Every structure is written in C-alpha cells, then in structure tokens.
Amino acid sequence: MNIEELRDYCLQKPAVTEGLPFGEDTLVFKVAGKIFLLTSISQGASFNVKCEPELAVELREKYTEVQPGYHMNKKMWNTVSLNGTLTKKQLHDMIDHSYNEVIKGLPKKLQEELAAGNQ
Numbered sequence: 836m837n838i839e840e841l842r843d844y845c846l847q848k849p850a851v852t853e854g855l856p857f858g859e860d861t862l863v864f865k866v867a868g869k870i871f872l873l874t875s876i877s878q879g880a881s882f883n884v885k886c887e888p889e890l891a892v893e894l895r896e897k898y899t900e901v902q903p904g905y906h907m908n909k910k911m912w913n914t915v916s917l918n919g920t921l922t923k924k925q926l927h928d929m930i931d932h933s934y935n936e937v938i939k940g941l942p943k944k945l946q947e948e949l950a951a952g953n954q
Contacts, residue, residue, distance in 0.1 A: 836917055836923055836926050837879065837917070838862075838874060838876070838879035840923075841872075841874060841879075841882060841917070841926075841930075842862070844927060844930060845864040845871075845872055845930065846864075848866065848934055849866075849949055850866050850867055850949055851864055851865065851866050851871075851934075852864070852865050852866075852868075853865075857873075859876070860875055860876050860877050861873055861874070861875060861876070862874050862875075862876050866934055866937050866938060866949075867937075867938075867941055867945055867949065869937045869940065869941070870885075870937070871884065871885055871930075871933045871934045871936070871937040872884050872930060872933055872934075873907075879917070880916060880917055880918050881905075881914050881915055881916045881917060881918075882914070882915055882917070882930075883904050883905060883906075883907050883912055883913070883914050883915075884912065884913055884915060884929050884930060884932070884933035885911055885912055885932075885933040885936045885937060886911060886912065886913050886929070886932060886933065886936065887911075887932070887936060888910050888911055890932070891903075891910070891911060891912070891913050894913060894929070895913065898919070898920075898921060898925075899919065900915060900916040900918075900919035900920070900921050901913050901914070901915050901916075901921075901929075902914045902915075902916075911936075913929070915929055
C-alpha cells in the first residue's frame with residue numbers, strides 16, 4: 836500500500852475529512868472532527884492509528900511493523916510501517932479499527948447520524 840492508496844481508502848469512509856493542521860508534511864484524516872489516522876506526506880512509509888489499548892500491545896508483540904505511536908499517546912496509538920509483510924487486508928483492518936474507535940467515542944446522537952448515513 837502506498838500513500839495514495841492509503842488516502843483513497845481513508846476518504847471512502849463516511850464523514851471523513853483530510854487536512855494539514857500540523858504543517859504541510861503531516862496529512863491528517865478525521866471523522867466528525869476527531870483524528871483517526873496521521874501520515875507523513877514526504878516519507879509516506881508509515882501511519883499512526885488509534886487502537887484499543889490491549890489490542891495495541893498485542894499487535895506490537897505480533898508484528899515488527901507495528902510500534903508504539905510516534906509522538907502520540909503510546910497506550911492508544913500505534914505507528915504502522917507500510918514497508919513490511921503486513922497484507923493490505925491487515926492494514927485496512929487497522930485503519931477500520933481506528934476509525935471505529937473514534938466513532939465509539941462520539942456522542943450517541945452523532946454515532947446514530949453516521950450510522951444512518953452509512954446505510
């Protein structure tokens with residue numbers, strides 16, 4: 836997966852926006868104004884995703900491509916390398932999990948609106 840495929844995958848999700856709030860090199864994807872993925876435009880070799888804490892540790896122990904989130908809360912964020920043995924499905928699953936973790940933290944009314952728009 837390259838950065839364009841990563842971008843396309845993120846943008847096809849409901850209510851996702853992209854921006855550069857931390858400078859011109861850090862591409863950020865948000866759902867309902869909350870970050871679920873960050874990546875470097877110039878390097879494009881990894882991305883940061885939110886993760887349920889126990890799963891975050893499990894993924895780090897299982898895959899060398901998954902490390903504690905760079906410049907993020909290490910308990911809930913992982914940095915995932917695109918240059919490794921992880922399959923596209925595994926990468927998609929991590930992105931989907933991050934997106935869903937953010938949605939779970941939104942107010943119920945907003946969750947319902949997103950679910951209704953997803954049908």
